[in-house]
Amino acid sequence: MTAPAPAAGSGTRPPSDETGGAAARRYHARYGSVLPAIDPAAGSTPPKHHPGARVLPLPYPPTFPPAPTADRTSPSPDPDLAPDPRDLEHLGALLALLNGVTRADWTDGRVRAGRPVPSGGGTYPGEVYVATSSGLCHYLPAAHALELLSETDLRADLAGALSPPPAAPPEVLLLISSRLGANLARYGPFGHRLQALDTGVLAGQALTLLESAGAAPTAHALFAQEHVGRLLGLDAETERVHAVVTAGRPGPVASDAALPNRRTARSGYEPAPVPLAQVLGVLDRAARPVALDHTPPADCDLYVVAHRVTGLAPGCHRRDPRTGRLVPVADGVSARELFPAGGPGELAAFEAACAVVVTGSYEAGYPVYGDRWYRMLNLRAGVLGQRIGLAAARTGLGAGLRCDTDTGAADAALRTPPDRTTLLAALLGPERGAGTPSHHLLFRPGGPPPPTG
Ligand SMILES: Cc1cc2nc3c(=O)[nH]c(=O)nc-3n(C[C@H](O)[C@H](O)[C@H](O)COP(=O)(O)O)c2cc1C
Incomplete structure (x- = not known):
């Protein structure tokens, strides 16, 4: 879906520090276009979690249905539909394939955990929040679980912060944020551009998955960032929402071995x-x-x-x-x-x-x-x-x-x-030899579920 171009800098209104590209030009000349001296010993900030929030485990192991034989259509949204356990199953598989910890790779003389999406320097600055009729949750990749942040249905408020608002009220919103300090120790200010690229990787993966799930998604880059951050309870100094993906009600993600195997x-x-x-x-x-x-x-x-x-x-x-x-x-x-x-x-x-x-x-x-x-x-x-x-x-x-x-x-x-x-x-x-040996942590499409013990 495309929309008419808004006025310069517009979200719902231009940020007060908007410079019409001058600041971005300066940043790019000084930092964004210059390969920094990378500090490989520098760490990343810890992943986000919300101490005290109720943790809702997602169905384990997440499953793929068999590949569809005909073109899939979006399941029609039904606002009166009672919460269906299959919705949680579909959402769980989707989140696992979006940002889950899905692999162990034998590499560089050690074993490292991997995700379906790449990330600059493996720093994974992105966090994923989910707004549905049941409330607002944050996805915990390592636990494959949701933290329940609010039982209030925030979808209308969040959709109202998008500019332009979506044509139909979304059933699901995925809010992709960046932990601003996640890669700066290693990359310096170049890390801000990497975070934008990483956001694109996550938004692209969300589009791939939601399209496969028949949910007709749209990725939004134009929205009132501070307002959305406040609705999520973010500290704007350390974390900001950089993309919002709106969608209909997701069905199952179609079986595709490439999704968990990409690396x-x-x-x-x-x-x-x-x-x-x-x-x-x-x-x-x-x-x-x-x-x-x-x-x-x-x-x-x-x-x-x-x-x-x-x-x-x-x-x-x-x-x-x-x-x-x-x-x-x-x-x-x-x-x-x-x-x-x-x-x-x-x-x-x-x-x-x-x-x-x-x-x-x-x-x-x-x-x-x-x-x-x-x-x-x-x-x-x-x-x-x-x-x-x-x-x-x-x-x-x-x-x-x-x-x-x-x-x-x-x-x-x-x-x-x-x-x-x-x-x-x-x-x-063609990857050298048999490639890096990998072990699927969350699921093995088409095969038996991984051991749970
Ligand atoms: C935006 C972006 C830039 C990247 N740039 C480099 C790079 O310059 N050199 C490199 O070796 N890997 C680069 N990578 C790959 C990451 O290091 C890799 O995705 C990460 O370590 C996770 O491993 P995986 O892709 O096997 O899951 C980049 C990845 C992304 C998303």
Whole structure:
């Protein structure tokens, strides 16, 4: 769904510190476009929890139904419907696949817990709140449970804070917040941009899941942020809502092994070619329309810098959004040029079959949406990153998102037009060996439930 563009900076009203893009431009020049010196020893802030809140365990293990045979339609909302245990079952599976702790990976000489969604540096700044007719809850990923924060139905108040409000009253709202300090110790102020990308990844995953559940979702970036934060009881100094996803009543999420199996190709890539059709399939899925509350003044572009893609000349190509075909941009460009020389990005790019790069225009959006466009554009890039990772998992390709590009060098390699810049990259290729061994913690689609003891 798209909507007419509101006045600059508008949520329901422009924030008082709105600068029409000047502040965002300054931030980007100083921090957002510059790879910081990352402190790998720095930790992350602890995940959110609400001491004293009632904890409602979600059905365990969460289950997938068999894959549907026909197109699914949205179950019609019925406000008088008695609470149905299946609703909790569907919500539980959805939340597990959105932000649950679903995997243990044998990696880097240790075992680490993983989630269905990637997150910059594995810092997971995102928190998920759920508003339904039963009240407001916060999802606890590690416990796979809900904290009941309020038994009041806040949906109308929350929907009223969206600008524009949704066409129909939503049955469910997912509120995606960021713990502002979650990655700043490690990344410095660059972490704010990473949080916007991470929000996009979570919003993209929520759209994927709710679409699969027949709930016709829309992701909202335009809303009265402070008001929504107050309704959730957030301390605005430490945590803010960065996206809201509204939806009808979710049915079951359709079975899709790629959802719990997606992960970063941590073992690296085989020096083997990838067929062009596989890469095009990933791009086509990424480029599908995104159900947003706003019309982007300029859409993101997708580039492929090919290294070992059968049927595609090595070099840089841009996806034509009208035809879906790859148009040659420059011969002889290597994906290594997208990353700082000698860094881990360059080595990973050398190994991968190709890099997919998402670019976009900050300048096109500031006159329409003001400073807020900075986060909106990175949110959109995060949605595309989420789709690329999931599409790669579906087609059996290894993938890894990268924000450690050298922005200037990448823009030069891609020959981006003057007002466009690199936002996010993803490396693709067949994962090395059998890949990192993984164990599913919450569920194994199509297989027996994991042991509970
Ligand atoms: C926005 C974003 C940027 C990322 N940038 C990098 C990067 O520059 N280098 C890297 O090795 N991994 C990067 N990652 C991958 C994360 O490190 C990875 O998702 C996280 O460690 C969790 O592991 P998993 O994807 O296997 O679940 C990025 C992920 C996201 C979402």
